[in-house]
Amino acid sequence: MSELILEMRDITKLFPGVKALDKVNLQVEKGEIHALVGENGAGKSTLMSVLSGIYPYGDYEGEIYFEGELCAFRDIKESEHKGIVIIHQELALSPYMSISENIFLGNEQAKKGIIDWNLTHNKAKELIKLVGLKESHTTLVKDIGVGKQQLVEIAKALSKDVKLLILDEPTAALNDEDSEHLLNLLMKINKEKNITCIIISHKLNEITKISNQITVIRDGACIETLNKENQVITEDRIIKGMVGRDLVDRFPKRDAQIGEVTFEVNNWTVYDPMDESRKKLDDISFNVKKGEILGIAGLMGSGRTELAMSLFGRAYDKKISGEIIKLGQKVEFKNVQQAIDSGLAYVTEDRKQAGLILIDDIKHNITLSNLKNISRRFVVNENQEKTISESYRGKLNIKSSSIHQKTGNLSGGNQQKVVLSKWIFTEPDVLILDEPTRGIDVGAKYEIYTIIQQMANEGKSIIVISSELPEILGICDRVYVMNEGKIVGEMDRKDASQESIMTCILQSMH
Template sequence: MSENILEMIDITKTFPGVKALDSVNLKVKKGEIHALVGENGAGKSTLMSVLSGIYPYGSYTGDILFEGSICNFKDIKESEKKGIVIIHQELALSPYMSIAENIFLGNEQSNKGIIDWNKTHSEAKKFIDLVGLKENHNTLVRDIGVGKQQLVEIAKALSKDVKLLILDEPTAALNDDDSEHLLNLLMKINKEKGISCIIISHKLNEVTKIADQITVIRDGRTIETLVKHVDEISEARIIRGMVGRDLTDRFPKRTPNIGEVRFEVKNWTVYDPMDETRKRIDNVNFNVKRGEIVGIAGLMGSGRTELAMSIFGKAYGKHITGELYKDGEQLIVKDVRQAIQKGLAYVTEDRKTAGLVLIEDIKKNVTLSNLQKISNWHVVNQNKELVVAEEYRGKLNIKSSSIHQKTGNLSGGNQQKVVLSKWIFSEPEILILDEPTRGIDVGAKYEIYTIIQNLANEGKSVIVISSELPEILGVCDRVYVMNEGKIVGEMGRSEATQESIMACILQSSS
């Protein structure tokens, strides 16, 4: 019997105008953790969608062998019956249902068509304990953090007698502690339960830590498979396979030209919109200069996003007090429309839900924030819209078949470039970028960093919020540190290190 639980042979998948997969081959051994890496748009998620039946048999060419048998999956239910379960980056949980209900959603514990709630709750407790969740099984999913929601997804997969677990960017939205817990859990269930895993991730330090084998995909083709303890495995080697060249510098070189203070936030206080007695932002003060890139570092839940959204036209919060100044003059900003008119832009951390209209094409997304610039008497001039979209597609190097391609079909890196294009087109003077490279590969990250630098070089003031400290340190000229809704530290580029930022956070918590 073969030692491989899975073999994908010469898989080719074509979409209109583009060949997403070109004779891709993948072999996964029984009981191993196999990493799949590549740039955004390389074909990783497409390959896993073929495997799991999201793209059914007949929509691609090639063969899938699972446990030695050829499989022609028509839908995801057929692949799950075989023991193949995929957990997507966007979690498929119902926020208004309990943890137990979510674990068995679509796999209800029933007797003659009636749900057996005693069995549902008792079985859910077993899986909750197995993944290390401390929450009660009746807790609503909306009331737990993203890291714990990932654990619910894994519990849900385990309830389906999973043999091969596929995880697409499982730690993209997690902080370091939650990521560490999740990776340890994967290694535990892999070792104790013998469950094979395929993990797609851009976090190469995590990949090299847990993977037994690493397959690199580039431009829809298999480049190589690296075997732990056999091949030389390093981040530099993986990057070379992913991008087709050595990437010696993760961040573009920068010679800043910083001017006077452009934007100031004074005594800014914000209360939670769901609990108006809870202070989320507490008397925050900071400033950004012309041509400067300022970072806001902090742990998840420290208030960084709440601060950014409340500044951007009071898009978050209740009972907001404090003052905003631009070029020394006080700004009165009552809503998002006014914020845009006053020269502010906010690039959300959640590009798919709040940043883009995924069912619309690139052209309409790019011009969305400044329609009046391309309109005559409130009617969009389609010729102007075409010119603008083509300009930004070229300027930001958006890889697509055309400006008419739906944004939902773009890779994560190219979606992020469309979001940036949209806000750059609004002609802002102050840009707030919230997790600008989340879920993006190293090559695309470099391009985004270059765009950020170019914006600063044009004299714009840029605020970067990021959970990745190397990113904050590599991109920013100055760093503010947040913890529990307060600014607890400020440091220049020369004094900012991962250690000094973490020390600042820990000291403020004690």
């Protein structure tokens, strides 16, 4: 039998009104890549927070054995001292510090209380080379992309003599190329440095590619551990464990009733707010019809989010030319409120930073975008607010203890449903969804696709921006392809494929 580096026995963790973990057992073998999968809210991140001391000893029941020794971590420093390092989905880097300063942040290379900068920079250079970064160690973190920031986080972990590296959704915000590079790096450090890894991810194709064992968690309990050595593990097999049933279709059946053009954009040109001589979007024209789900595909950085934000009340830059025609009338949105009042809604790709007030409850988050609808003489009707919030909680199946639960304590999928509720409550004619299922599990994705489809069936015009091509192809009636700030292709659902979309992008590159 292989040697165990980690054993978690009967871990139970309670939050007010909910049992997040219920006697969970986890065994991780030394030198393996072990995947944790489950729906949003299943308890994966909570289990890793218990392991790393974020939830200290005494805050949970059960025992943790690391390298055969019973551990009682009171904070994250103690677990790091043993060689357990966790990298969270929200990266903990300081944007205005250099790469080398970030790598040794909290782990400064000091002698007698004074930082040895030569030692810091030399060690940083070695780690930067190891993780495959081409940037200088003096580059500020704000000047590199999210994919490279993930590599800085891994370099930071490697600087701490890590034995067990935990990665929570490491590729959620990355494009395919950056994801591939990160996964190859994990396999490399796992093999060459003999570092054991635990990876939490909703991207099942990545999980099946790199992991030796896969543990499925559902509703706070450990369902099963699948071993690659003695069985063939398919994505469908993992999904069955996650949701407790076979998920026959990843996307709901579509029976589209598409009408006339309701929203049209012509010759839309947007300049970079940091450099007004540089075009971010160049002469873009497109339209969306009543009851249609329109997809906008493209690589990260192609200008899709800038397009959505600039249309939504000029939320991105003010130097814009072009026209918007809604229901046959030329309209102009000088600010976000005007856009909302005219029946436009925008679900941001970053729900935590720009979509929700995480410290506030579900009720306030849902009604925030349309307070005038439940107010009289600037006073909110609280009974009406409760009724509406309860209604959306039920309709969108938001799993929570009540409408008074803090939004920050919900799982990613349920947070996304709150964001959707907020914008559906404004009763928009046109709804723009930017990466609507980022960081969300398969079961919750299906529920969100169903909600999107219901809205289209009610006659709303839906625009979906997504980096996941299977998602675009699975739910959209028509697809525009963007690259380098321009629309480079348009195709109907029947003609669209991953190959045809990528061909459009590659042919448009200079």
